Amino acid sequence: MSMLASIKQLLGAPPPRKPGLREYTAAARNIHSTKRAITGKKERVAAIKAERDAEPSKKWRNRRWASIIVVNLLFVLSYHFDIQLVEGALTASRVLGFHFADLNSSLQVMLAYKVILINLVIGTTTVLILWWLLGGRTFCSWVCPYHLLSELAEKIHLALARMNIVRDFSLHRGTRTVLYVIFALMALVSGYTVFESISPTGILSRALIYGPGLALLWVAALLVFEIFVTRRAWCRYICPIGLTYGVVGITSPVQVTYNLEECLHEGDCRSVCLVPHALEVTKKGFAKDVDVAIGADCTRCGMCVDICPTSSLNFEVRGLKHLL
Amino acid sequence: MTDKNKPGASSPALSRRQRRDRRTLLRSLAVGVGVVGASVLGFFPVLKEWTKRLRPPGAIAEDEFLSACIKCGQCVQVCPVEAIKLGDLDEGFGVGTPYIHARDQACDFSCDAVQCVLACPTGALSQDISKKEEVRMGVARVARPNACLARLGQGVKGPARGPNFEGRLRYAEISRWHAVKISDHPYDLDLCDLCARVCPIEGAIVVNRVGSGVSLSGYPVVLEKCVGCGVCEMICPADPPAIVIDIRGSWKGEA
Numbered sequence: 208m209s210m211l212a213s214i215k216q217l218l219g220a221p222p223p224r225k226p227g228l229r230e231y232t233a234a235a236r237n238i239h240s241t242k243r244a245i246t247g248k249k250e251r252v253a254a255i256k257a258e259r260d261a262e263p264s265k266k267w268r269n270r271r272w273a274s275i276i277v278v279n280l281l282f283v284l285s286y287h288f289d290i291q292l293v294e295g296a297l298t299a300s301r302v303l304g305f306h307f308a309d310l311n312s313s314l315q316v317m318l319a320y321k322v323i324l325i326n327l328v329i330g331t332t333t334v335l336i337l338w339w340l341l342g343g344r345t346f347c348s349w350v351c352p353y354h355l356l357s358e359l360a361e362k363i364h365l366a367l368a369r370m371n372i373v374r375d376f377s378l379h380r381g382t383r384t385v386l387y388v389i390f391a392l393m394a395l396v397s398g399y400t401v402f403e404s405i406s407p408t409g410i411l412s413r414a415l416i417y418g419p420g421l422a423l424l425w426v427a428a429l430l431v432f433e434i435f436v437t438r439r440a441w442c443r444y445i446c447p448i449g450l451t452y453g454v455v456g457i458t459s460p461v462q463v464t465y466n467l468e469e470c471l472h473e474g475d476c477r478s479v480c481l482v483p484h485a486l487e488v489t490k491k492g493f494a495k496d497v498d499v500a501i502g503a504d505c506t507r508c509g510m511c512v513d514i515c516p517t518s519s520l521n522f523e524v525r526g527l528k529h530l531l
Numbered sequence: 532m533t534d535k536n537k538p539g540a541s542s543p544a545l546s547r548r549q550r551r552d553r554r555t556l557l558r559s560l561a562v563g564v565g566v567v568g569a570s571v572l573g574f575f576p577v578l579k580e581w582t583k584r585l586r587p588p589g590a591i592a593e594d595e596f597l598s599a600c601i602k603c604g605q606c607v608q609v610c611p612v613e614a615i616k617l618g619d620l621d622e623g624f625g626v627g628t629p630y631i632h633a634r635d636q637a638c639d640f641s642c643d644a645v646q647c648v649l650a651c652p653t654g655a656l657s658q659d660i661s662k663k664e665e666v667r668m669g670v671a672r673v674a675r676p677n678a679c680l681a682r683l684g685q686g687v688k689g690p691a692r693g694p695n696f697e698g699r700l701r702y703a704e705i706s707r708w709h710a711v712k713i714s715d716h717p718y719d720l721d722l723c724d725l726c727a728r729v730c731p732i733e734g735a736i737v738v739n740r741v742g743s744g745v746s747l748s749g750y751p752v753v754l755e756k757c758v759g760c761g762v763c764e765m766i767c768p769a770d771p772p773a774i775v776i777d778i779r780g781s782w783k784g785e786a
Contacts, residue, residue: 286608298627299603299652306652312601316653319598326652327601379559386563390570397574398598399624404573405566409602413617413627417604420619422626425569437562444559445566 208488210457213502217453219381222487232496238467239492255473258516263475267509274349282416297350297412298403299330306330310338310455311448312409315402318394335455341507343456347442347449348481348508352415353407353426357442360430364438375438380484387447407441408448439481442506449506457503460525465501467494469517476511476520486511489519500525573623582622584630585761585778587615588638588666589648589656593779599655602627606647606656612699612710614638615647628655631668633761633776638668640731640760641701641710664732669759669776670783671726671736673751679773680723681738681749687723690714691768698765700729713766722749726763726774732756736763755782 208216212223231239242251282300285292294301298312308330316327338346348354367373390402403409407429410422433440442449465488472491477483482504488494500523511520545553576582577597587606590596606629607615614636618625629647631638640663648656660666676682692698692713699710718725724738735757738749751774761776 294608294650295603295605295652299601299605301605301652308601308652316599316601320595320653322599322654324599324653326654330652376558377555378562379555382559382563386566389563389567393567393570394598398594399573399577400598400600400602401570401573401624403602404624404626405570409627413602413604417607417617420617422620425620440562444562 208500208502213457213504216484216502217450217457217504218384219379222484223493225490225492226495230495234497235467235494238497239494242472242491251471254516255471258471258473258475261516263514263516265513267513271349271508272355275352275355278350279352279412279415282412286416296409296416297352298406298409299327305333307334307337309408309448310334311451312400312403312406314391314451315394315400318391319398319400321395321398338452338455339459340461342459342461342505343454343503344449344452344506345456345461346452347446348506351408351448352411353429354442354506356411356426356430357433357439360433361439364434367434368438373435376436378437378440378444380444382444383446383450386445387450390447402447406448408446442481453503456505456507459503460527461507462523462525463501463505463507463509463512463520464523465489465494465499466519466521467497467499468519470494470519471517473516475514475516479510479514481506481508481510573626576621576623577625582618582625583778584618584622584625584628585633585668585759585776587629587631587647587656588640588645588663588668588758588760589651589658589660590668591655591657596655597624597628599653600628601653601655603652604629605650605652609642609646609650610638611641611646612636612639612701631761633764634772635765636698637761637765639700639710639729639762641708663758663760664756666758666760667781668761669778670757670780671753671759671761671763671774672777672780673753673773674775675769675771675773678769678771679751680768681751682773684746684748685723686721687718687725687768688720689717691716691718691725691766700762700766701731702729722747723768724749724751725766725768726751729762729766731760731762732758752785753782754785757782 281293297309299308306326306329308327310331313327313331364373393401405425407426410426414420414423429441470489476489477486480486485502485505488499512522586596604617607617614631615629618628618630620626645660648658648660673679694714696714698713700713701710702716705711727736727738730736734754736751736753738751740749742748759776763774764772764776767774
């Protein structure tokens with residue numbers, strides 16, 4: 208996917224239409240026409256049916272849940288046993304004495320306070336490099352404690368949806384971009400870090416480390432909304448932290464890539480994905496090339512990698528193939 | 532949805548897809564307004580000063596403090612007497628910002644070097660402060676003179692705040708480095724002068740003794756050196772305390 212397309216998608220542009228014939232590479236066009244042929248159709252349908260019965264792997268999900276729990280536990284244990292490994296919370300911390308600062312929290316503080324703070328510059332630079340290396344929105348699915356709760360809420364939402372009790376009222380994906388600008392302007396104009404008072408990431412991180420409080424009611428309200436109204440509303444359509452890290456991930460070397468060749472186009476990946484618009488390329492006839500990198504909005508959670516029956520979606524470190 | 536059954540009932544010019552898109556847009560607008568609205572609610576506790584808080588040493592002016600604080604709690608983690616707490620939802624924009632409830636546990640400067648200031652990554656606790664004498668959190672005031680034991684001519688026998696009080700204080704004569712529970716440190720005083728006795732700042736408060744024998748009494752006087760740490764408010768045996776901290780107040784003479 209081109210960088211421009213990736214950025215547009217991140218900001219909320221509608222997914223691209225099916226490409227015209229001349230837009231495919233020769234190799235991709237070949238594969239698409241083979242798949243359209245009648246021969247082998249029966250086998251493809253049978254393969255999809257067989258795959259429906261198979262239990263998908265949970266490898267990446269387990270690793271990811273472990274990562275969220277371990278990272279947040281490090282903060283908690285480090286404080287309670289005073290081992291000073293990671294001091295602070297997810298908004299800002301010292302890791303082995305080095306300043307780390309969440310990009311969005313730092314932005315809010317600097318816009319509100321209107322002073323360039325050297326410790327925050329150091330902290331954000333460190334964090335920026337770290338998350339650029341790891342894939343930008345990797346923060347969301349591998350560290351953010353709200354993501355874990357939201358995943359559980361999503362399971363409940365999907366179970367209720369199967370029983371026809373709830374249905375997903377989707378939102379416009381540009382909502383997040385608009386809110387991002389509004390929150391930045393509010394910090395600048397009001398002089399308060401307005402977003403921080405409702406950030407479930409900050410609230411949960413502090414609740415885990417320093418003990419629970421009333422602020423958890425807000426987090427609970429968000430989860431209830433996600434269960435009964437809009438699936439993954441906060442992470443998908445609202446959170447400015449996600450957009451910030453998404454921007455960091457635009458040029459990140461760690462990404463999920465899609466390979467057209469074996470794909471059955473049955474759409475399981477899109478059904479589990481937090482950001483299904485990023486997987487639009489897996490629809491039949493949508494991939495312009497044989498190998499396509501998934502865009503910056505991808506949180507690198509690996510759910511699609513786990514569920515894909517043909518291993519058409521995989522983690523890749525850009526450039527590593529050429530080096531090895 | 533009813534409009535699915537009656538195509539074009541409300542607006543005949545729109546296709547089904549357009550109507551769906553319009554609903555999505557309206558829904559997104561509603562959610563956006565809801566989220567922004569929820570965040571703006573944080574203004575009220577701040578503007579109305581619902582919860583005026585004693586901030587840790589070195590805190591810059593309240594408005595700037597709220598904007599500069601990144602709500603990470605690193606100051607909480609370094610405090611040896613665990614005096615610093617974090618604000619909750621009822622404090623609006625103050626959620627996650629540090630404060631001290633002096634009556635429960637005041638800052639007694641046990642750490643000497645003002646650790647919370649050093650821990651702060653954003654300068655919300657200003658590093659212009661390097662020693663306790665330079666701190667200005669507020670100023671002590673004898674708010675309830677009629678409750679003051681010294682003025683009533685009474686002494687203190689036993690623990691200042693009762694046997695179950697959890698607050699801690701560093702007594703230099705017991706340990707230079709470790710704060711002990713106030714309840715583990717009973718007193719035997721003919722005339723209460725605890726506020727002056729335990730004050731961590733030299734020359735910030737005195738109890739002037741008047742008379743002798745049965746007519747002996749004392750008058751606590753707050754002096755200009757007071758930094759407003761709140762140790763006097765914590766130790767005061769009267770309940771509610773006779774001496775309190777005027778948060779962010781400044782010294783206005785020996786009243």
